[in-house]
Amino acid sequence: MKDYPSALPKLILLGIAGFLLTGCSTIAEKTAAAPKIKNVIMIIGDGMGPQQVGLLLSYARQAPHGVLRNHKTALDRIIENGRIGISLTYPDGALVTDSAASATQLATGKFAKAEMVGLDAEGRPAENIIEKAKRWGKATGLVSDTRITHATPAAFAAHETHRSHETIIPEGLLATDADLMFSGGLDYWLPKAAAEKDSAVHRQLETMTEHAFKIGSARKDDKNLLDTARKQGYRLVFNARQLRQATGKTLGLFAGSGMSDGIMESRNRLNPNHAEPTLAEMSEQALKILERDEQGFFLMIEAGQIDWAGHRNDAGLMLHEMLRFDAMLHKVLDWLGEREDTLLIVTADHETGGFGFSYSGKNIPEPKRLASGHVFKPNFNFGSPDILDKLYAQNLSYQEIFAEFDALPPAQKTAGVLAERVNRHTGFKIDTDEANSLLVTQTNTNKLPGNSTFLVYTKDNREKLLAEILSAKQQVVWASGAHTSTPVFVFTKGNERATEPFANILHHTDIGRLMIDALKPQGAVD
Incomplete structure (x- = not known):
């Protein structure tokens, strides 16, 4: 019994030390495991x-x-x-x-x-x-x-x-x-004079960009923010070759918009x-x-x-x-x-x-006899995977198809020519009657798509009308234009x-x- 008073403090100290060591180990383990995100x-x-x-x-x-x-x-x-x-x-x-x-x-x-x-x-x-x-x-x-x-x-x-x-x-x-x-977005950095082909700044930018794209300006003042960027230490690059050479602080603007x-x-x-x-x-x-x-x-x-x-x-x-x-x-x-x-x-x-892709009651596949002897006869058209290849085959956007059409002489802007252009650039064919329905402007509100409340680009609704026609052939549905x-x-x-x-x-x-x-x-x- 005499030894207890002297032994107890030792046990307490050992216990505290053990707790601290355990605690330190746990903290160290947690610290090591904590994510150090650089x-x-x-x-x-x-x-x-x-x-x-x-x-x-x-x-x-x-x-x-x-x-x-x-x-x-x-x-x-x-x-x-x-x-x-x-x-x-x-x-x-x-x-x-x-x-x-x-x-x-x-x-x-x-x-x-x-x-x-x-x-x-x-x-x-x-x-x-x-x-x-x-x-x-x-x-x-x-x-x-x-x-x-x-x-x-x-x-x-x-x-x-x-x-x-x-x-x-x-x-x-x-x-x-x-x-x-x-x-x-280069146009938003350039003074209004950059839009003038004979201006010094326009010629300078054509040289700097190596004629990679058209030079213009979206500004109405004389600020040249490229000069400001250069003073802040930015290297300016305007095409893929120049980009590959960039090593430090860089501003790369690769298109006017x-x-x-x-x-x-x-x-x-x-x-x-x-x-x-x-x-x-x-x-x-x-x-x-x-x-x-x-x-x-x-x-x-x-x-x-x-x-x-x-x-x-x-x-x-x-x-x-x-x-x-x-x-x-x-x-x-x-x-x-x-x-x-x-x-x-x-x-x-x-x-x-x-x-989304959706199924429909149009163009229902013909019945097909399977290897099991059963006849596969769906009640709906659930969409063929071939559609995915046709979507990939599209070689111009709807916007660019109409831009190409609009650049033609007036005499060539016919429904037949438009149908040919759509058929050439997409994997989904339209006929002349369908093309004629596309030759409509914003003023023809009765021709706007059914979801016209939710359109964003209403300046020219022909893209939406084309989308409605082609979507039916693509097994595609759209809920909105927004x-x-x-x-x-x-x-x-x-x-x-x-x-x-x-x-x-x-x-x-x-x-x-x-x-x-x-x-x-x-x-x-x-």
Whole structure:
């Protein structure tokens, strides 16, 4: 008994020491297992709802002569060891979002109102992830196949009361000072004199761009924001060759407005000397530049013209836009490999068009005797997979078909000629009577499509009328010519603990906050 008083303190000390050692071990294990995210890559398929993803997957799996290797998409590669969730996209005070509000919510983690860029629901500037990343010492980049002043890229840098302020947005982009910006939209950076072919600035730009595309101006003032960009240390590049030579802080503007559509890119990709870089090439070069920063980086890549195809109800074009997205995503995944220090997030800002394949009571297949001896006699036409090959075979968008038709002499603008043009450029034939119904302008409101309440591009409704005629032959239905409230997918790949929170039912503000938290260095101020 005499020894107890002296032994008890020793036992207590040993117990405390053991607890502390156990505690230290647990803390060390948790710290080692905690995700240390150096880089975040966000990829936005503008307008890419589950329906558009379904089109890509259907093409990969079912097209008899599909071009995708092993019938596999880049999304298949992500999900092999990644995660998938869904996200609601609505903005503050509304059911349906536009790209500006949705991208703002992704970029800031805060609710925004429709058509505002980089502002919270009260109209105050909201610090976006590019600005935060710069403050944390990280490199930053924006890539889009639309134009850099368009709603989605603008929302990751600028702060404007309306997305239409595209001559002001470049100044916001420069103020944010992203390390690289690759897209179209040169016209919004050039003084009004640039539109004059005999002006010095016009001739200078033709030399700088190496005549890669037409020079113009969308401005009504004399500001030359390229000069401002150059003074801020940006290297200016305007074509694919110049892009490949870029190594540091770079502003790449590869078209006067929007870049070429997905069909044109599919064609240009086959030309080794193409002047306009592809979305995959811009993304690949962006990663080569940003990965040099030892502190890490944030990169947003937008496949923006999926949305434009949806607005125009152009199914063939939309397939090519999804294939452009897929080619880009493969390049990103090649770079990513199995890195644990990078979080990849792939989502959409919203769905556009309410697209889908559907069955009908027209052109029901003839009965067919099966090997079993049974007769296969469906009651409906459920659509042949051959349709997917025909969609891919489309070699001009509906918009370009009409542009080609409009460029003809007046005497040639007949229904017969229009039918020939449509039949030449799509895999679905129309007759002269159907073509004649397309020769209508906006004033003929009785000829507008049935869902005309939900049209966006009403200046020329012929594309919608063509879509109605061809959709019946494509087994395609469209709910709208605008955005829908359909929830969108969220694909993530990277450190398991970093991706886990995304495998949930989220809102875009949740994605924004999770992304910011993942990129934030330990001890940094949000």
